[in-house]
Amino acid sequence: MHAISELKQLVDAEINQLALNTTPEDLYKPITYMLSLDAKRMRPVLVLCGCELFSGDLNKALMPALGIEVFHNFTLLHDDIMDNAPLRRSKPTVHEKWNVNVAILSGDTMFVKACQLMMQVEDSKVRQVMELFHKTAIEVCEGQQLDMDFEKMQNVSIEEYIHMITNKTAVLLGASLKTGALIAGASQEDANHIYEFGKDIGVAFQLKDDILDVFGDDLKFGKLKGGDIVANKKTFLLLKCFELAAGDDALMLKKWLSTSDSQSEKIEAITSLYQKLNVKALAEAEMDKYFIEALNHLNAINVSDEKKSILKGFAEKLMVREV
Amino acid sequence: MHAISELKQLVDAEINQLALNTTPEDLYKPITYMLSLDAKRMRPVLVLCGCELFSGDLNKALMPALGIEVFHNFTLLHDDIMDNAPLRRSKPTVHEKWNVNVAILSGDTMFVKACQLMMQVEDSKVRQVMELFHKTAIEVCEGQQLDMDFEKMQNVSIEEYIHMITNKTAVLLGASLKTGALIAGASQEDANHIYEFGKDIGVAFQLKDDILDVFGDDLKFGKLKGGDIVANKKTFLLLKCFELAAGDDALMLKKWLSTSDSQSEKIEAITSLYQKLNVKALAEAEMDKYFIEALNHLNAINVSDEKKSILKGFAEKLMVREV
Numbered sequence: 001m002h003a004i005s006e007l008k009q010l011v012d013a014e015i016n017q018l019a020l021n022t023t024p025e026d027l028y029k030p031i032t033y034m035l036s037l038d039a040k041r042m043r044p045v046l047v048l049c050g051c052e053l054f055s056g057d058l059n060k061a062l063m064p065a066l067g068i069e070v071f072h073n074f075t076l077l078h079d080d081i082m083d084n085a086p087l088r089r090s091k092p093t094v095h096e097k098w099n100v101n102v103a104i105l106s107g108d109t110m111f112v113k114a115c116q117l118m119m120q121v122e123d124s125k126v127r128q129v130m131e132l133f134h135k136t137a138i139e140v141c142e143g144q145q146l147d148m149d150f151e152k153m154q155n156v157s158i159e160e161y162i163h164m165i166t167n168k169t170a171v172l173l174g175a176s177l178k179t180g181a182l183i184a185g186a187s188q189e190d191a192n193h194i195y196e197f198g199k200d201i202g203v204a205f206q207l208k209d210d211i212l213d214v215f216g217d218d219l220k221f222g223k224l225k226g227g228d229i230v231a232n233k234k235t236f237l238l239l240k241c242f243e244l245a246a247g248d249d250a251l252m253l254k255k256w257l258s259t260s261d262s263q264s265e266k267i268e269a270i271t272s273l274y275q276k277l278n279v280k281a282l283a284e285a286e287m288d289k290y291f292i293e294a295l296n297h298l299n300a301i302n303v304s305d306e307k308k309s310i311l312k313g314f315a316e317k318l319m320v321r322e323v
Numbered sequence: 324m325h326a327i328s329e330l331k332q333l334v335d336a337e338i339n340q341l342a343l344n345t346t347p348e349d350l351y352k353p354i355t356y357m358l359s360l361d362a363k364r365m366r367p368v369l370v371l372c373g374c375e376l377f378s379g380d381l382n383k384a385l386m387p388a389l390g391i392e393v394f395h396n397f398t399l400l401h402d403d404i405m406d407n408a409p410l411r412r413s414k415p416t417v418h419e420k421w422n423v424n425v426a427i428l429s430g431d432t433m434f435v436k437a438c439q440l441m442m443q444v445e446d447s448k449v450r451q452v453m454e455l456f457h458k459t460a461i462e463v464c465e466g467q468q469l470d471m472d473f474e475k476m477q478n479v480s481i482e483e484y485i486h487m488i489t490n491k492t493a494v495l496l497g498a499s500l501k502t503g504a505l506i507a508g509a510s511q512e513d514a515n516h517i518y519e520f521g522k523d524i525g526v527a528f529q530l531k532d533d534i535l536d537v538f539g540d541d542l543k544f545g546k547l548k549g550g551d552i553v554a555n556k557k558t559f560l561l562l563k564c565f566e567l568a569a570g571d572d573a574l575m576l577k578k579w580l581s582t583s584d585s586q587s588e589k590i591e592a593i594t595s596l597y598q599k600l601n602v603k604a605l606a607e608a609e610m611d612k613y614f615i616e617a618l619n620h621l622n623a624i625n626v627s628d629e630k631k632s633i634l635k636g637f638a639e640k641l642m643v644r645e646v
Contacts, residue, residue, distance in 0.1 A: 021461075021465070024465055024468040024469055024472055026468055026471075026472065027464060027465060027468040078427055078428070078431060081423075081424075081427060082424040082427060082428065100404075100423075101404075101405040101471060104401055104404060104405060104427060105401070105405065105464055105467060105468055105471075107431075108401060108430075108431075108434070108464055109461060109464040109465075111431070111434060112457055112460040112461050112464065113461070115438060115453075115457050116454075116457045116461075119450070119453060119454065119457070123446075123450065126449055126450060126453075127442070127446065127449060130438075130442060130449075130453070131439075131442065134435055134438050134439045134442070137435045138344075138432060138435050138436070138439075141350060141428055141431055141432040141435065142344070142347060142350060142432075144428060145347040145349055145350040145428055146347055148349075148424060148428075149347055149349065
């Protein structure tokens with residue numbers, strides 16, 4: 001059993017050594033650039049955790065772990081084009097540093113590379129691992145499309161929002177853990193429990209992100225607080241606020257949502273409304289619900305508590321994090 | 324054994340029945356649209372031909388055949404964004420009919436769908452089929468990048484050009500045939516011969532395209548003759564012309580390449596130069612070289628001439644086509 005920090009080091013070392021072609025340069029330099037940006041490596045670490053939880057051989061999970069990380073970075077690369085984002089991890093995005101065509105094609109190539117890495121498992125595991133990977137990739141694409149659709153929609157329900165973040169963010173965490181579990185030879189039942197654990201933690205993780213964007217410590221958070229409010233992003237907080245606001249509150253909310261200037265007043269006004277309507281506590285309650293559900297799945301797994309402690313600690317940390 | 328036209332009908336019928344999710348609509352409607360456009364279905368037909376050549380069961384090759392077609396359409400979809408193309412098969416391209424973001428994401432989803440279809444082979448064949456598919460996909464991406472690089476380069480050699488069209492176009496034809504062969508259980512040696520046959524035919528096919536763009540019958544070709552000349556596209560003809568033009572011819576060529584107006588005069592002048600320097604015949608000789616090389620590989624395959632006749636006829640037709 002290794003600590004999370006040790007597993008991250010292992011992943012970083014392998015990513016630095018990843019053998020990529022070097023030409024055509026405009027195809028491969030953006031991939032190397034993207035993978036070299038400072039990152040938490042949460043997903044590949046979860047692949048390794050899933051493997052160790054079931055006493056698997058870490059070496060057999062390393063390439064698929066990189067595969068999941070390369071896939072995740074491919075989705076970021078293409079999402080950044082779609083969101084017209086100038087920065088990724090405080091560095092210029094690929095479409096800014098090169099151009100949109102380079103970003104599309106190097107992204108496509110990353111996805112193929114991810115598939116090649118995922119294939120590096122024993123013959124008896126190939127189908128299970130690849131089918132999970134493809135199913136998850138489809139769900140992530142659907143989640144991204146829903147996220148873009150929601151920007152243009154007037155009414156989005158909390159249920160639809162949870163469905164969107166489940167696809168866009170949570171399923172890949174579940175799939176990471178399950179990939180490691182499959183490689184280690186976990187039973188189907190245990191593999192499903194670890195998948196559900198990861199998925200529930202993923203939803204809780206995104207809800208925590210929504211909360212931190214408004215109520216986080218902006219010095220620690222490293223970006224301007226209230227970015228979601230300024231962008232009218234339909235987060236759990238805003239959707240819950242819509243649900244609860246009545247009378248003057250509803251009118252006030254509507255007014256601010258149609259305003260794009262007076263940013264700091266807008267943040268202040270909507271944050272006040274969130275406080276008045278108690279939506280932060282409601283978001284935390286929703287987050288806790290998913291966290292508890294996740295722990296139930298972890299508890300149901302047929303391995304010792306000692307082996308589970310790393311994942312339990314990891315999940316707890318995600319929930320109390322301030323950044 | 325089935326005729327090419329029968330195999331095409333089979334492919335068309337299966338594509339019409341392809342089960343795709345329906346929501347989110349902006350993700351799946353472009354995929355259905357792209358796959359419904361009138362097309363030759365050359366690549367999936369080659370998968371089926373490769374399977375029948377080695378007496379395989381067509382039903383076992385159908386889903387991978389669709390996988391190759393979906394993959395091919397994914398590359399067209401993303402290439403059209405990069406080339407800023409308004410039309411595809413006389414219909415609006417996806418990024419024109421919807422928008423660039425929709426085209427990126429529905430393309431990504433098509434690639435995953437292609438992978439899922441490719442996986443539908445017997446367990447004992449999965450690794451071989453998928454490794455060939457991934458290798459080919461990487462080469463196609465590299466070919467597209469080289470094609471874009473060449474637009475900005477002053478000097479491109481004929482060798483570099485052949486390398487580019489090999490990756491961008493030819494390897495997928497080889498991989499289509501080889502996929503069918505692997506599914507039918509062909510020997511490694513025979514599978515490699517059919518791959519090389521397809522790759523060489525692919526290069527010859529692209530050279531024929533270059534020739535038809537300038538010397539084709541424009542009524543039959545269905546698009547304006549000389550489009551490559553107007554766009555200064557570095558085809559075999561232009562590169563060979565560069566190589567051979569000296570003195571006044573070289574100056575004249577240079578002058579026309581820096582001109583973007585007087586399109587019809589430009590086409591006429593450069594076509595005359597091609598005729599003077601005999602580049603059409605040289606292109607045909609190069610095409611014939613690859614065609615003969617292809618036939619050598621077909622001949623080397625350990626099955627009856629009768630079984631080979633369909634592919635031989637198919638290749639001959641591609642070489643004498645006028646559109």
